[in-house]
Amino acid sequence: MTVAAGSLTGIPLVHQDFDLPLDFVRHVSAPDTYRDAGARNCHTDHDYAQLLAQELENLIQAEGPDTVAAFIAEPVMGTGGVLIPPDGYFQEIKKVLDRHDVLLISDEVICGFGRLGSWFGAQKYAFEPDLITTAKGLTSGYQPLSALLVGERVWSVLHEHAEDGRVFGHGFTYSGHPICTAAALANLDIIEREGLVERAAELGPYLLDRMTEKVATCRIVGDVRGAGMMLGIELVADRETKTPFEPRRKIAARVMKVCMSKGLLCRALPNSDIIAISPPFVIGKGDIDCIADRMDQALEQVVNELQDEKDLDLAWVS
């Protein structure tokens, strides 16, 4: 995690003990339709999207519109909690940005190259970013490679101001490393030949349906949500009140370890008790059934362990 990216993120673990964020960044609320929308009395996607856009407007006004360069968001937030934006979110945000001449960056490090069932998340949610950051799915992890895509608005200025011979004084020894870009070409060949973006679009709803069917009624599962081949399971101590577990319990990490013992790798996200599932696109329906079954078994095991431990601060433990 680099210093600027570590400043842009809102994950406390990345900030604390590292003297971050640097002062160039300000944060607004991430869209969270499970917790935040209701807590702020928004009962429709439209109301919630408008409220988040108003929050951005207020912050831009407070900072001074002329000092705000850009706004960055992931189409679906990944490590921050598999947070799916309310309908119309990016359209409402874009109105605010356009009013103040502020650039929009789509962070597609996770979403890019098919994860949401479209080549880019910006296409799925029908907005036009000025810049796009990508990495992971570009090579499927076979080589380290990122690509920053520069849109017309920024490129035209760079182009226009190139006449004096100035150097774009930024880059890395390994920018455009031929082994990494060759791996990416072969990876894109596979994605196109096997129709894996379309496959992710087709299998995403199946993954969400199967997982919901299996685990949504578990007494420590508050929410099961997904978009394309991204799925999040949010664990709570009390389903009615959405009360989270005390952080010291590290409940998601505990479920993750039980999953491992059952031959299933998933990820406990660092920010809260959310388990992320994001399988390879080549997965079959039978494998998805197997993932849902193992997750169900792991959750049941943890519920039983909590019962046995008789932690009386959990209302349902008797």
Next chain:
Amino acid sequence: MFARNRAPGRLVAMTVELAFISVEPPSEGERTLPHSRNSRKSLATIDQDSLLHPFTAISDQLSNGPSVMAKGDGITVVDTEGKTYIDAAAGLWCVNVGYGRKEIAEAILDQALNLAYFHSFNAMSNAASILLSERILRVAPRNMERVFFGTSGSDANDSCVKLIWYYNNCVVDPRRRRSSHAIAAIME
């Protein structure tokens, strides 16, 4: 993990036994590490003695040891104990085409043999990067015009911040120069 077979461009997977490796006992004066008591050390022990892991509780690594992965195929990976897992996380959201894809391994090998490295400063270039940039733009939103390469998602976001600082210096908008703010609704 791959060795070159006799036929050019063909690859065969080597069988690897990774759980244990034999090492010589430390000679006099050589540093001895706390977990290394036997000459036959486990990879897990060497890990505990040698590696600082990213995004890891150091106490967990030192008391429970690492999980050492050895092989991957399709959607599964196998650790050095021989236990098989479905990788429902695709590594860290990335192994979208699955493990063990020979086409990619061959492309890597061929490129390494042909031109293992060259930089892109001062308008230096290479065919793979040129073709990839065009190909990315073909599937990207239509207003995208250029591609800048790095090696990680983090560095892409750092490059993006620096590019915007550069952009604001080009347009000579002093108020949006280095002091300019980025507003983030992101937690990656």
